[in-house]
Amino acid sequence: MSNPIYIALAGNPNTGKTSLFNTLTGLHQKTGNYPGITVDKKQGSFSLENGQKVSVIDLPGTYSLNPTSVDESVATKHLLEKKPDLVVVVAEAENLKRNLLLFTQIKDLGLPTLLVINMEDQMQKKGISIDVESLEKQLETKIILTSTRKNKGISELKNAISQYENLSRKTLYSEDVSSYKKWLSDTYRVGFQEIQDKEQQSKTKKEQHQETVKRYQFIGKVLKGNYAIDKSKATDFDSKLDRILTHKIFGYLIFFGLLLLMFQAIFTWSAPFMDFIDESFAGISEYVTGLLPEGKLNNLINEGVIPGIGGVVIFVPQIAILFLFIAFLEETGYMSRVVFLMDKIMRRFGLSGKSVVPLISGNACAIPAIMATRNIEDWKERLITILVTPFTVCSARLPVYTILIALIIPEKIVFGFINAQALALLGMYLLGIVFALVSSVILSKIIKMKSKSYFVVEMPSYKMPLFRNIFYTVVEKTKSFVFNAGKIILAVSIILWFLASHGGKTFDSAEEIISVKFENTEISEEELKTEIASFQIENSYIGIMGKTIEPVIKPLGYDWKIGIAIITSFAAREVFVGTLATIYSVEDPEDESTIKSRMEAATFADSGEKVFTLATGVSLLMFYAVALQCVATVAIVRRETNSWKWTIIQLVGMAILAYLFAFFGYTLFK
Amino acid sequence: MLLSQLKKGEKAVIKKFDIQSIPLKLVELGCLPENEVELLQIAPLGCPYYFIINDTRVAIRKETAKQIEVEKL
Numbered sequence: 024m025s026n027p028i029y030i031a032l033a034g035n036p037n038t039g040k041t042s043l044f045n046t047l048t049g050l051h052q053k054t055g056n057y058p059g060i061t062v063d064k065k066q067g068s069f070s071l072e073n074g075q076k077v078s079v080i081d082l083p084g085t086y087s088l089n090p091t092s093v094d095e096s097v098a099t100k101h102l103l104e105k106k107p108d109l110v111v112v113v114a115e116a117e118n119l120k121r122n123l124l125l126f127t128q129i130k131d132l133g134l135p136t137l138l139v140i141n142m143e144d145q146m147q148k149k150g151i152s153i154d155v156e157s158l159e160k161q162l163e164t165k166i167i168l169t170s171t172r173k174n175k176g177i178s179e180l181k182n183a184i185s186q187y188e189n190l191s192r193k194t195l196y197s198e199d200v201s202s203y204k205k206w207l208s209d210t211y212r213v214g215f216q217e218i219q220d221k222e223q224q225s226k227t228k229k230e231q232h233q234e235t236v237k238r239y240q241f242i243g244k245v246l247k248g249n250y251a252i253d254k255s256k257a258t259d260f261d262s263k264l265d266r267i268l269t270h271k272i273f274g275y276l277i278f279f280g281l282l283l284l285m286f287q288a289i290f291t292w293s294a295p296f297m298d299f300i301d302e303s304f305a306g307i308s309e310y311v312t313g314l315l316p317e318g319k320l321n322n323l324i325n326e327g328v329i330p331g332i333g334g335v336v337i338f339v340p341q342i343a344i345l346f347l348f349i350a351f352l353e354e355t356g357y358m359s360r361v362v363f364l365m366d367k368i369m370r371r372f373g374l375s376g377k378s379v380v381p382l383i384s385g386n387a388c389a390i391p392a393i394m395a396t397r398n399i400e401d402w403k404e405r406l407i408t409i410l411v412t413p414f415t416v417c418s419a420r421l422p423v424y425t426i427l428i429a430l431i432i433p434e435k436i437v438f439g440f441i442n443a444q445a446l447a448l449l450g451m452y453l454l455g456i457v458f459a460l461v462s463s464v465i466l467s468k469i470i471k472m473k474s475k476s477y478f479v480v481e482m483p484s485y486k487m488p489l490f491r492n493i494f495y496t497v498v499e500k501t502k503s504f505v506f507n508a509g510k511i512i513l514a515v516s517i518i519l520w521f522l523a524s525h526g527g528k529t530f531d532s533a534e535e536i537i538s539v540k541f542e543n544t545e546i547s548e549e550e551l552k553t554e555i556a557s558f559q560i561e562n563s564y565i566g567i568m569g570k571t572i573e574p575v576i577k578p579l580g581y582d583w584k585i586g587i588a589i590i591t592s593f594a595a596r597e598v599f600v601g602t603l604a605t606i607y608s609v610e611d612p613e614d615e616s617t618i619k620s621r622m623e624a625a626t627f628a629d630s631g632e633k634v635f636t637l638a639t640g641v642s643l644l645m646f647y648a649v650a651l652q653c654v655a656t657v658a659i660v661r662r663e664t665n666s667w668k669w670t671i672i673q674l675v676g677m678a679i680l681a682y683l684f685a686f687f688g689y690t691l692f693k
Numbered sequence: 694m695l696l697s698q699l700k701k702g703e704k705a706v707i708k709k710f711d712i713q714s715i716p717l718k719l720v721e722l723g724c725l726p727e728n729e730v731e732l733l734q735i736a737p738l739g740c741p742y743y744f745i746i747n748d749t750r751v752a753i754r755k756e757t758a759k760q761i762e763v764e765k766l
Contacts, residue, residue: 086721228713229712236725274737367737
């Protein structure tokens with residue numbers, strides 16, 4: 024069989040390009056990363072009628088080959104370097120003029136190029152008429168009319184793909200391919216600050232501007248007589264809906280209503296699924312324990328690996344519901360209206376209207392949230408958004424908050440109907456938002472950066488969301504969360520297990536030391552075992568680490584066991600609960616009670632006082648509300664800012680703040 | 694007059710602007726001399742502005758709108 028045909032899908036945002044990609048490939052797709060940057064790379068494959076295989080890449084949506092963001096630069100770079108067999112440019116009937124700008128640029132790269140005009144089903148409703156045959160001639164291409172919504176034109180498209188070799192490679196506007204390519208790669212480097220020269224930058228912008236103007240003149244000529252919109256036939260549904268959704272009162276009411284619904288869904292709809300996952304993992308753990316012989320491997324799997332993976336999988340329902348909402352809001356075109364409504368308000372805090380999406384997503388997980396900052400044009404606004412997003416309460420904080428609140432806040436009803444513990448949790452959410460906004464204001468005052476307030480948001484026409492598109496988005500995002508977070512947590516649980524079950528000389532001779540110590544006392548074998556175990560954990564590598572930092576964390580009300588949990592939960596916050604569970608269970612494996620009652624019973628070794636008092640609880644809540652305890656976030660910030668400086672400033676800054684707030688919390692309630 | 698001085702619902706024709714002070718993306722979306730522009734909405738606190746330019750619906754900030762000279766229709 025011959026090699027697969029390699030095609031690239033290109034086009035403006037909101038043209039149904041990804042929808043076409045989903046229609047063509049179905050579930051035969053996967054999302055990876057472009058090397059070095061975190062732009063999603065969507066690839067897939069399908070077969071033509073004659074059995075010929077086609078592999079297809081869905082390039083990020085872009086308005087032109089002159090990139091202004093990382094996402095867009097990927098499309099240009101790919102087309103310049105990878106030379107696909109065929110480029111399929113997806114355009115939308117309603118905005119054909121604007122869509123053709125990118126088409127003429129791609130055509131000038133000398134690659135076989137097909138033009139797909141999508142949303143054919145909307146043409147009549149919007150009074151659009153197109154003379155396809157005449158356009159084909161003038162644009163030196165084959166044109167396919169499709170409707171991904173109604174599955175129309177797909178077999179015609181596949182047919183055209185199979186005959187890609189017959190397509191013309193003639194340029195449209197540029198004299199020849201090589202000079203255009205050279206100009207494009209030169210200006211690309213200037214546009215991307217690789218060349219810092221001010222003069223050259225403004226010269227390039229002028230050239231790009233002139234090029235755009237001339238291309239539009241060319242497009243105007245081509246479309247004359249071949250493309251018409253009869254506005255009298257159009258029903259202006261968008262403007263009517265906009266009048267309500269961007270209304271100065273109703274607009275905000277609707278937006279906050281949707282937010283409330285979303286949080287309600289994240290917490291109540293996900294509960295039964297999370298319970299189910301929790302029980303399933305407990306079951307698996309029990310089953311595997313019985314299967315394997317007792318020993319180190321058994322311990323590693325049952326105390327490290329299975330609870331570690333379970334700790335990630337349990338967040339899947341919440342993350343999936345969040346992405347379901349976000350995908351729905353994006354797909355309908357509503358998200359741009361939120362950006363429009365919120366921009367001025369967010370700017371008071373030094374952020375952008377486009378920061379709203381990351382800050383909402385941050386309430387599930389900071390990683391996709393930070394990746395969602397990419398479309399913020401202004402670097403200063405983007406940087407501040409990245410720096411403050413980790414303050415929002417991600418799902419990894421939930422297990423920590425839940426158990427601490429259960430320990431310090433009594434379960435009672437206040438104000439007649441509100442559960443005091445739920446109220447405390449809500450308070451933590453609000454605190455997260457307050458922290459994020461206050462630090463934005465401070466950062467925007469501190470960071471001296473010349474910022475051009477560039478802000479251009481296309482407001483796409485409203486569309487009924489396609490279930491298929493939302494489904495693929497949710498599956499892809501959830502999958503990448505599970506695998507990325509899963510890798511880290513798995514690694515940490517193995518390291519943690521190793522550090523807790525190994526130690527220096529004292530650790531190895533624990534049995535001897537303790538036996539000698541209790542030689543002349545009456546002590547049962549059981550008690551002796553417990554003494555040995557707790558001596559071992561104290562002298563294991565992890566115990567030594569905990570003891571080392573004990574003087575530093577003593578003012579916050581913590582002992583060395585909590586110190587261990589803080590060290591390990593640097594990998595991911597939820598590890599805190601698991602670590603304490605491990606430490607207490609290693610000390611006393613016979614105790615079947617819950618982690619909560621074990622924490623309640625815990626006392627300080629020296630004074631014998633209770634560890635988890637109101638003061639310690641508040642102190643820990645403050646610590647976890649502020650500290651950036653998440654390796655994955657650190658990694659993503661490094662990649663997205665491309666700077667160790669900002670990554671370290673964020674990490675250290677949040678650690679110092681966390682210490683101070685925890686200290687004040689402890690002192691206040693002691 | 695300037696694009697930022699239009700009132701809601703008013704239409705105008707774009708006259709000129711300094712290319713260095715507006716984003717290239719806006720030009721690519723069709724903000725070019727002689728094209729028609731209509732102001733659809735102004736966000737509640739007076740910014741951003743929401744226009745139709747060249748059949749494209751787009752929101753920009755007031756500072757950018759101030760850089761563009763138009764002639765009211």
